Amino acid sequence: MDEVLLAYMRAPRSYTGEDVVELHCHGSRAGLREMLRLAVHAGARPAERGEFTLRAFLAGRLDLAQAEAVVDAVQARTPAALSLAVEQLGGGLSAAVRAVRRELLEVLAQLEATIDFSEDDVPDPPPEPLLEQLARGRAQIDGLLATARAGQIMREGVRIALVGRPNAGKSSLLNALLQSERAIVTPIAGTTRDVIEEAIDLEGIPAVIADTAGISESHDPIERLGVARSRAAVTAADVVALIVDGSVPLAAGDSALASEVRRRSTRDMDGGEEAGAANGGAAIVVLNKSDLPLCVSPTEAGSLLPGAAVVAVSALAGSGLDDLRHALARTALAGQPAAHATHGATVVASARHRDALERARHAVADAAAALAERRVADVVCTDLRVALNALGEVTGDSVTEALLSEIFGRFCIGK
Numbered sequence: 001m002d003e004v005l006l007a008y009m010r011a012p013r014s015y016t017g018e019d020v021v022e023l024h025c026h027g028s029r030a031g032l033r034e035m036l037r038l039a040v041h042a043g044a045r046p047a048e049r050g051e052f053t054l055r056a057f058l059a060g061r062l063d064l065a066q067a068e069a070v071v072d073a074v075q076a077r078t079p080a081a082l083s084l085a086v087e088q089l090g091g092g093l094s095a096a097v098r099a100v101r102r103e104l105l106e107v108l109a110q111l112e113a114t115i116d117f118s119e120d121d122v123p124d125p126p127p128e129p130l131l132e133q134l135a136r137g138r139a140q141i142d143g144l145l146a147t148a149r150a151g152q153i154m155r156e157g158v159r160i161a162l163v164g165r166p167n168a169g170k171s172s173l174l175n176a177l178l179q180s181e182r183a184i185v186t187p188i189a190g191t192t193r194d195v196i197e198e199a200i201d202l203e204g205i206p207a208v209i210a211d212t213a214g215i216s217e218s219h220d221p222i223e224r225l226g227v228a229r230s231r232a233a234v235t236a237a238d239v240v241a242l243i244v245d246g247s248v249p250l251a252a253g254d255s256a257l258a259s260e261v262r263r264r265s266t267r268d269m270d271g272g273e274e275a276g277a278a279n280g281g282a283a284i285v286v287l288n289k290s291d292l293p294l295c296v297s298p299t300e301a302g303s304l305l306p307g308a309a310v311v312a313v314s315a316l317a318g319s320g321l322d323d324l325r326h327a328l329a330r331t332a333l334a335g336q337p338a339a340h341a342t343h344g345a346t347v348v349a350s351a352r353h354r355d356a357l358e359r360a361r362h363a364v365a366d367a368a369a370a371l372a373e374r375r376v377a378d379v380v381c382t383d384l385r386v387a388l389n390a391l392g393e394v395t396g397d398s399v400t401e402a403l404l405s406e407i408f409g410r411f412c413i414g415k
């Protein structure tokens with residue numbers, strides 16, 4: 001039916017650690033379907049989602065953090081996100097977590113020795129060296145957690161909404177950033193009626209940028225629907241860019257819109273992380289049309305959103321765009337160093353890992369407090385086991401069946 005390439009990889013030197021045969025065919029739909037039919041007829045069955053990587057994990061070829069990095073590598077949207085995934089695939093994160101585990105295991109072993117031999121009157125090990133070791137472990141966990149915010153942004157990306165009054169130049173700015181005529185631009189106010197979303201690489205951060213309908217009190221039913229969508233985009237965005245037309249004086253509409261954006265920031269802070277946006281209400285002001293004589297000063301524009309960065313650009317001339325990209329990236333990261341700036345460093349990029357590390361940090365703190373108060377060794381050991389288990393969830397040294405099927409269920413078939 002086809003001429004194919006056949007690769008035979010013998011156990012244990014294959015991805016899964018088992019005997020593996022791969023057939024590479026020409027890739028037409030008809031050919032693939034026929035090949036699958038013949039394979040199934042000969043006794044094969046289709047793989048489950050993530051089954052190959054699950055088998056590799058069960059065979060000890062990869063640990064859990066490495067296995068998860070396979071999906072991240074497949075789904076990476078920017079070179080920087082890919083290099084984070086590849087670093088994790090190489091075992092960087094796992095090695096860092098195992099180093100902490102070793103510290104804690106040593107403390108646990110020493111404390112358990114005192115429990116086992118307590119009847120023989122073995123004196124308690126002096127707590128100071130043990131406390132120091134726990135402090136070291138905790139500092140290592142803190143070091144990892146410090147990378148988590150930026151890591152998650154690099155992995156999951158951010159949503160950016162361009163909002164502003166009609167004709168401020170939002171669509172022109174989207175086109176300038178994409179370097180393509182994606183959105184319709186006209187001198188007529190109310191050109192954009194629907195939200196237009198496109199992916200861009202923002203200094204390594206995978207971002208989705210949304211051009212929205214200009215917000216105004218319109219009587220046109222279509223425009224009103226567009227405005228409702230613009231407001232929804234503001235709510236969903238991690239970063240809002242308020243676009244101001246600098247060639248005309250500020251109008252009531254600019255301040256009304258600014259206060260909507262500000263309301264969103266206070267609401268997000270109240271709601272904490274659950275409010276959706278990864279970065280509570282971050283926003284910048286973009287002073288557009290700076291190729292024309294400006295009627296609005298940067299200070300005046302900045303007073304719309306106190307504390308926000310102000311960038312002067314010209315969507316038409318293409319000036320200030322690097323500054324704009326930089327301001328958006330910095331605002332998205334909220335002062336965190338970009339994960340890829342610390343090249344080759346270990347970065348915590350998934351919420352699952354961050355959650356496990358936070359639980360480990362709490363348990364280590366509890367253990368240290370109990371030890372400092374010279375509580376019975378049993379109490380300290382219990383806290384340490386909680387910490388070890390949490391760390392083991394990252395590497396897969398301690399995981400439940402349910403967690404495994406949840407993680408591998410996110411894979412695509414054939415990975």
Ligand SMILES: Nc1nc2c(ncn2[C@@H]2O[C@H](COP(=O)(O)OP(=O)(O)OP(=O)(O)O)[C@@H](O)[C@H]2O)c(=O)[nH]1
Pocket residue numbers: 164165166167168169170171172173184185186187188189190191192193212213214215288289290291292313314315316317
């Ligand atoms: N001189 C100058 N004109 C600009 C600039 N940016 C946009 N314009 C013009 O301003 C007008 C409106 O631009 P759009 O990009 O359609 O504005 P918009 O904010 O998307 O407008 P709506 O979709 O109606 O809300 C067009 O005539 C653009 O050519 C700029 O930087 N300088």
Ligand SMILES: [Mg+2]
Pocket residue numbers: 170171172183184191192211212213214
């Ligand atoms: Mg538009």
